[in-house]
Amino acid sequence: MSRQTQAIIHADALLHNFKALAALAPSSQSMAVIKADAYGHGAVNVARILQHVSSRFAVAIIEEAIALRDAGITAPIVVLEGAHQAKECQMAFQHNCILVMHCEEQLAWLERCPEQQRPHIWLKVDSGMHRLGFALSDIENIAAKYHHLLSEQTVIATHFACADDVDNNFTTTQIDAFTQAANKLGLPTSVANSPATVNWPASRNAWNRLGVGVYGGAVSTSQNIDVEIYPAMTLRSSVLAVRTIPAGEGIGYGQTWVADKPSKIATVGIGYADGYPRHCKNGTPVMIRGKRAYLAGRVSMDMITIDVTHIDNVAVGDEVELWGQNVPIQEVAANADTIDYELMTRVSQRVPRIVKYL
Ligand SMILES: Cc1ncc(COP(=O)(O)O)c(C=O)c1O
Structure with missing residues (x-):
């Protein structure tokens, strides 16, 4: 795979x-x-x-x-x-x-x-x-x-x-x-x-x-602008593993997220070496199976972990959007205390850019 x-x-x-x-x-x-x-x-x-x-x-x-x-x-x-x-x-x-x-x-x-x-x-x-x-x-x-x-x-x-x-x-x-x-x-x-x-x-x-x-970055503090612009990048990855953990277990480095109930955790193949910010807080949104899921645990070099307890049938290979049409890059940036410019420019050379013409 x-x-x-x-x-x-x-x-x-x-x-x-x-x-x-x-x-x-x-x-x-x-x-x-x-x-x-x-x-x-x-x-x-x-x-x-x-x-x-x-x-x-x-x-x-x-x-x-x-x-x-x-x-x-x-x-x-x-x-x-x-x-x-x-x-x-x-x-x-x-x-x-x-x-x-x-x-x-x-x-x-x-x-x-x-x-x-x-x-x-x-x-x-x-x-x-x-x-x-x-x-x-x-x-x-x-x-x-x-x-x-x-x-x-x-x-x-x-x-x-x-x-x-x-x-x-x-x-x-x-x-x-x-x-x-x-x-x-x-x-x-x-x-x-x-x-x-x-x-x-x-x-x-x-x-x-x-x-x-x-x-497609943010150009204004006003919602009332005369122009509609669209994200030009979708950063995506996929699920590498899914596991259920009991209440009380911590996830990842430093165990910064601890399950308050039995939880289903998906491990996704993207990390800070790809340009996904290590500073993203627990709760930063991603999109999987048409639903929002949330970062649970610290971003590692090559992987992140997300809480998918509320989403049925999550499986290895499922696509995950980190930012793009469904998850505004500005929202991810805010969760990392930074701006969309920095997130865009930091996507690393390890991530292939695939141009899609419609
Ligand atoms: C001198 C100069 N002009 C234009 C731009 C483009 O600015 P923006 O990305 O905010 O449209 C930049 C970007 O930093 C710049 O340094």
Whole structure:
């Protein structure tokens, strides 16, 4: 019996989500953010699925872009962290990548590139996230000083700190400050991630960078949003063993779950080495035989145990959904005190990604 632990990647959901998010901003262009192996969904798979609707892609680092080129992806790729060393400028040129530059050291590396071999760049501005980017007050001088490195493709970009939170006005503060600075430059702008595209219409600019929403992640603290998005990943496994234990027995490492009555326990072939979070609490839901069952005992490296006392006929080989259409990934994330982004990106290489086209 082969191990049945798989991440099913739903091509129709990826396409639907991208198109639905892009449709919110018909005057913008949208690109899919496929860094971190497309948030765990498989960057090459996702690029192939989205290449006819996303005219560019964004990744974090040049190595991710080169892996896409090796797989035959040809769309221009925006490298969100820009160059980490001088030689990456030339690599970006060779691989048709656009570097998002956030500091003068990077611009100095670019200056040293032969003029005919300089990649296009964007300039990143720190409008309040305080992670990367030129200061708002400096960007006019930087653009003037390095004018010879800019091109018709140069975009002024920034990133939001709180765009999923519709009650947090810091996003408006960032939009206002950024717009004031960017207006002076007269260059196109890129501001919105997927939560901002949904929640903050004023942030929809020349290029929107759509990440977690494309994968069906949570984009808003509001239930009232103008777009329906669907999970692009179903993480599933199967039952390896079923046993009945008497009341008073503890399950698994540390015996953190103790049966309060005779209980039927199913052991499932997925663990933290597959990316199922070890921090999931007892009671975290899974789906089996069309019903919810609940984590009982600590997550092990390769297995979990679930309480299926209330479900008839559970048998070895039964499919178990860890997250997907029936068990929202956000619910599992909340049980592990984290967010859906982390769960998606942590599904390990041991788990085969199976793309399903409908
Ligand atoms: C600079 C930048 N732009 C866009 C995105 C996409 O954001 P999201 O996944 O929230 O849509 C990210 C993701 O972290 C990012 O770092």
